Amino acid sequence: MNRVAEPNRTSDHGILIVSLIMAGIGVLMVYDASAVSAALRDKFSDQYYFLFRQALWMFVGIITMVLMSKIPIESIQRFILPALLLNIILLILVLVPGIGVEAGGARRWLRLGPVSMQPGEPIRLLLPVYLATFFQRRRSEIRSFRRVLLPVALVTVSVAFLLILQPKVSSALLITVLATVLFFVAGIPIWQMLVLGLSGLPLLALNLDRFHYIYQRLTAWLDPSSHVKGLAYQSTQSLIAIGSGGFFGVGLGQGRQKMFYLPEAHTDFIFSVIGEELGFIGALALLGGFTFLFIRGIQLSLRLEQFVDKLLAFAMTTLVLFPVFVNTMVATGLFPVTGVPLPLISFGGSALVTDMTALGILSGLARKLPA
Amino acid sequence: MNRRIRLILVLGGLLMAGICVRLVHLQLLQGAVYARAAFNEHFRLVNRQPRRGSILDREGRILAVSLASDSVYADPKIVRNPDEVSQQLSEILSIPVETFAKPLAQKNRRFCWLARNITPSQSEALHRLKLHGVFFRKESQRFYPAGPDTAGLIGITTIDGEGIEGIERTHDRSLKGTPGMELIAHDAFARPYQGSALILHDSEQGSDVQITIDLALQHFAAEALRRAVESEQASWGAAVILNPKSGDILAMASEPSYEPNTFESTSVEQRRNHCVMDLVEPGSTFKAITFAIALANRLVSPEDTIDCQGGSLWIGNAHFEDWKKFSILPVRDVLVFSSNVGTIHIAHRVGGLQLSEFARQLGFGQDVPVDIPGTQSGFIRGGPKWSQTATASLSIGYGVSTTALQMATAYGIFANGGYRISPRLVLNEPRPASERIIEENAAGTLRSLLHEVVSRGTGHLADPVYYTAGGKTGTSRRYDPARGGYQEGAITCLFAGFAPADNPQIALCIIIDNPKHGIWASQVAAPVFKEIVDRSLIYLGIPSDKGVAV
Numbered sequence: 001m002n003r004v005a006e007p008n009r010t011s012d013h014g015i016l017i018v019s020l021i022m023a024g025i026g027v028l029m030v031y032d033a034s035a036v037s038a039a040l041r042d043k044f045s046d047q048y049y050f051l052f053r054q055a056l057w058m059f060v061g062i063i064t065m066v067l068m069s070k071i072p073i074e075s076i077q078r079f080i081l082p083a084l085l086l087n088i089i090l091l092i093l094v095l096v097p098g099i100g101v102e103a104g105g106a107r108r109w110l111r112l113g114p115v116s117m118q119p120g121e122p123i124r125l126l127l128p129v130y131l132a133t134f135f136q137r138r139r140s141e142i143r144s145f146r147r148v149l150l151p152v153a154l155v156t157v158s159v160a161f162l163l164i165l166q167p168k169v170s171s172a173l174l175i176t177v178l179a180t181v182l183f184f185v186a187g188i189p190i191w192q193m194l195v196l197g198l199s200g201l202p203l204l205a206l207n208l209d210r211f212h213y214i215y216q217r218l219t220a221w222l223d224p225s226s227h228v229k230g231l232a233y234q235s236t237q238s239l240i241a242i243g244s245g246g247f248f249g250v251g252l253g254q255g256r257q258k259m260f261y262l263p264e265a266h267t268d269f270i271f272s273v274i275g276e277e278l279g280f281i282g283a284l285a286l287l288g289g290f291t292f293l294f295i296r297g298i299q300l301s302l303r304l305e306q307f308v309d310k311l312l313a314f315a316m317t318t319l320v321l322f323p324v325f326v327n328t329m330v331a332t333g334l335f336p337v338t339g340v341p342l343p344l345i346s347f348g349g350s351a352l353v354t355d356m357t358a359l360g361i362l363s364g365l366a367r368k369l370p371a
Numbered sequence: 372m373n374r375r376i377r378l379i380l381v382l383g384g385l386l387m388a389g390i391c392v393r394l395v396h397l398q399l400l401q402g403a404v405y406a407r408a409a410f411n412e413h414f415r416l417v418n419r420q421p422r423r424g425s426i427l428d429r430e431g432r433i434l435a436v437s438l439a440s441d442s443v444y445a446d447p448k449i450v451r452n453p454d455e456v457s458q459q460l461s462e463i464l465s466i467p468v469e470t471f472a473k474p475l476a477q478k479n480r481r482f483c484w485l486a487r488n489i490t491p492s493q494s495e496a497l498h499r500l501k502l503h504g505v506f507f508r509k510e511s512q513r514f515y516p517a518g519p520d521t522a523g524l525i526g527i528t529t530i531d532g533e534g535i536e537g538i539e540r541t542h543d544r545s546l547k548g549t550p551g552m553e554l555i556a557h558d559a560f561a562r563p564y565q566g567s568a569l570i571l572h573d574s575e576q577g578s579d580v581q582i583t584i585d586l587a588l589q590h591f592a593a594e595a596l597r598r599a600v601e602s603e604q605a606s607w608g609a610a611v612i613l614n615p616k617s618g619d620i621l622a623m624a625s626e627p628s629y630e631p632n633t634f635e636s637t638s639v640e641q642r643r644n645h646c647v648m649d650l651v652e653p654g655s656t657f658k659a660i661t662f663a664i665a666l667a668n669r670l671v672s673p674e675d676t677i678d679c680q681g682g683s684l685w686i687g688n689a690h691f692e693d694w695k696k697f698s699i700l701p702v703r704d705v706l707v708f709s710s711n712v713g714t715i716h717i718a719h720r721v722g723g724l725q726l727s728e729f730a731r732q733l734g735f736g737q738d739v740p741v742d743i744p745g746t747q748s749g750f751i752r753g754g755p756k757w758s759q760t761a762t763a764s765l766s767i768g769y770g771v772s773t774t775a776l777q778m779a780t781a782y783g784i785f786a787n788g789g790y791r792i793s794p795r796l797v798l799n800e801p802r803p804a805s806e807r808i809i810e811e812n813a814a815g816t817l818r819s820l821l822h823e824v825v826s827r828g829t830g831h832l833a834d835p836v837y838y839t840a841g842g843k844t845g846t847s848r849r850y851d852p853a854r855g856g857y858q859e860g861a862i863t864c865l866f867a868g869f870a871p872a873d874n875p876q877i878a879l880c881i882i883i884d885n886p887k888h889g890i891w892a893s894q895v896a897a898p899v900f901k902e903i904v905d906r907s908l909i910y911l912g913i914p915s916d917k918g919v920a921v
Contacts, residue, residue: 036564181379184375185372185375185376186372187372187375240408240409241409242394242397242398242405243397243401243402243404243405243406243409244402244405244410245398245402246398246402246403246406247398247399247402256409256413256556257409259413259556259557259558259564260558260559260560261412261413261558261559275397275398276409279398280394280395280399283394283398284394287387287390287391290387291387294380294383294387298376298379298380298383301376302376302377310372314376314379321383325383325386325387325390328390329386329390332390332393332394332397333393333397334389334393
């Protein structure tokens, strides 16, 4: 066994603390954005409905985050294949009528007694960990198309396909992009990825119906005036929210866009609520927190010495922060509307626990830094 | 490997920078534009409806008042299960289900009224159901406590508070008040949320209007009139009570009336105020006018005698008849027993021009200074040249038209000793200075003659139980405006008078048009006068001048 540098032995507390603060802000903003609609909707009739749930999930997230920052990554890697297979089975089960709970025309939830979860969320964590482990094992053959890229691409496409069936196209695209970036960093030749990508295009063409609404969203984004009452509505309302916030915002809790103007104010468009109520200052502070996590995570990945540790740190960082870029770009009208929530902030227990677990793993990897 | 990781770091940094630049653009550069867009979207300007003023009688009793009420509306798009909601609404409001089912089925509409001005208990029951998509709006509902008694006079408002008839219409502007302006914050479904209103300038409440009517007298008049109109199956009836000294209109009853609190099913025709909107030929009630000018000009004295020529007189081809074959009568009995022939002889001494000018001074054919929509001024037929026939007709109340109010005014002038009366309906309106138009002695003589009409003449059925009274009957052939001629066998009955005879407190005119049973005003209109006088004077606390214990 190679002699490795004396390990650092402490996890990255900066990552833990900032994550915790961000999740706390998330709970506050979820309450702020949801209280009125939760109180008014017959289904809930309780202004604390979302606050209570998000706080509970944050508690679960804190436990897993701290736990993950303590245990060695190898013990997680040992169980990654069964865990991934279990998650894929859940992704199949969620599609079965009677087992998967249908809401808003999609099957995304599994209900286990009082709790329900989205199996589409943990896959965001399990797949990259699996891929990193796979690359570690076949590092010497990394340039072999048949031995490396083909199998991982098949796994990734299968997972993406299951997500599309729910349908949850945004998650499918996100996970595909995350995996591709991971392939890239792992050292897979770019030409191989290009060839594979191009050969996959005809598959998309066969399925154009399914992608029709993506096309509609694209045109709504490019020419909002033609869709003001329809698809561009959400985007327009988001811009009004953020823009009207100005420099200091209209004040915490004082926003009016959450009075049903912003659809999904507590999930996909929570950034707009923050922009409206806390203004440029608040939005910038929030982005500052994410930027800290991003730079800290990438730096960790650069400084780690083992191939697999670098890959894992990189994967944990991107899986949490890529959705931040997508979500805030949607909210500011830089990207067509897709249903991607804002990590750590938006309402959603499965996503919150997944993101906090990933950040726990990232923080724990710091113990492997050379002294 | 680190090169590839750094590439991603740079890409992420660029994206983050791009997002920040976008925030600068949206929030700092375009902030004002979006703030305005947000304002336009979140707020709407709404009129604050002022409370409509009340209409009060002279004692301050309420004749018309606006009560707060709830109206229910729905947003059909968000109503769940319209059939069930319709059923529940129907049960609580006692309105057929179909009324709600159709508007609620229009899923693309965002507003429809379900019911306006529901009762507090209905409102409470509906609130308790917490129906999704069903909302309430505070409105005000006009309520008329006296109902049909005052309906023709007070008039009505539309459901949106616009005065369209009677006092409600003529005083609409001051009753209505000034609407205010309010900024209301609302959600994306246009529903205002609590505590969100910002009052820009408040509404000014409508002012109350106090009128000269005395609700008690109004009720006495309406009740007596209603009974007579119903038993006679008359076309309509009118009763006016005036204070002869002040000109204040104390009562103005019109029959058939209607229920103003549920007026939707009535027609404009049914809502007529017959006291001022209908003209009749006054017949013998006008003889008092002929006598007044003759006495004032000292052309006759009560003790003179007149040859009534057996109750028949030809002037040219016009034939005038009395109801009885009178021969020689004292002047007083010409009036007391209502001889046409005798009156015509007196009128010829006066002359047509003089008589008509005098009638105009009393208010006939003149605009009435009362603010009621549709008020008629009547007319006196004839120009500067008066034929014997025309003079004869006028003296017994033909070729002249009057409203009940005008006739009550004329008798009020006899009652007050000869001073001009300017009828007044709104309290606190200035009164013009009184001006004598009949010499005092003549007025006194006429009053005593009119008293005799009631005590021993054609008006004996009008003689009140507790009080002395003066007055005159009038039965005229009914002019049918539709056919442009007199209607065979149809009559209009009048009684005009005052009480008590010596010191009159009230002057009245009763008209009953087209009675189906009685053929003389003495039977049809006089008893109405009697009942109203007794009840009104007792109510006003006037001691009996007949020595009958009240």
